[in-house]
Amino acid sequence: MEKPNFGAEHVFRPATHADRVDALRVLVNALPGRRPVDMELMLAAFELALEGCSRWAVAQATREILQGSLGHGFMPSPPELRREIDRIMAPHLAARRREAEAERLYRWPEDDKPCALPAPVGDPGAVARWRAKRDSEKADAAVKAASPPVDPALFGDREARKKRTSADAVSGFLSRQHRRHFHSSEADQESDP
Template identity: 80%
Template sequence: MEPNLGTDHVFRPATRADRVDALRVLANALPGRQPVDMELMLAAFEVALEGASRWGLAQATREILQGSLPHGFMPSPPELRREIDRIMAPHVAARRREAEAERLYRWPEDDQPRALPAPQGNPEAIARWRAKRNAEKAEAAVKAASAPVDRALFADREERSKRTSAEAIADFVSRRTGGER
């Protein structure tokens, strides 16, 4: 069975009514031992089916009725849970892979607020937006201009800023060729 990647209906928890319906179908369709204490048997199935999905329970019931178990009797609580887990395994693995891919391929910028487009129509809103945008630009320019400079790496920064592009290219080429001109 192919995993259903796009929907959450596969993982929707089974309600008490869903669990009782599945047990009623299995108990009436398959032979089994008559329990001494019906309340105890229902409690055991409730514990075994904790957290089971509605879809997984329905599929497990269907497959048990189609002969997926090695015997033709009413499954015990652990057998029913193992069958549900077996059916849900590809879906759980697909969900885990999606979450891992989301985590791996998420950029830090994805969590940061983005600039909104300029409002249209209201001149006051446009003026406020432009003022805020200009303030952000000025703040970014100040931050870029005042970036710390490592003096050990850029000891000749002032001298380099006064060079022409031809001098910069010649300097680069001379460093690449080992000082030969």
């Protein structure tokens, strides 16, 4: 079996109706088999079996079948031909999945962010507005980079906490401890008969 050609898009180019008919013509004329009663029905069955296959896979499967990959020398049925194509495409599809997973895993968050538009040319007012906006965005980014990340859901009272004294912090801690022990002792009393 040929090694998969990673990154070659020709392996995944869809087969046309003419490609599928050419492959069937080769197989029908080269391999012995029962002649179908209804030729249109046979062609429709093969069209259905080869739906979504690539041009390269159909050609490669035809080649390998003629070289004896099926283990018998007769015309393959539609499912046999599709299984052979799927076997041939398996390493290529696995490589494509690995590439997509690597792309997903190693994508930087900055890759998805929109880039800044270039400065407008000609209109001095537009250039001034653009520079002001760019400078404010740079200042915001610098402040964000210098400060630790804060989750507003957890620290919604961040500004109020900054204004507290150490005595306020200690009394708040003691009141929380008192509430915690008070509620746990009530729960213990309710559970005791």
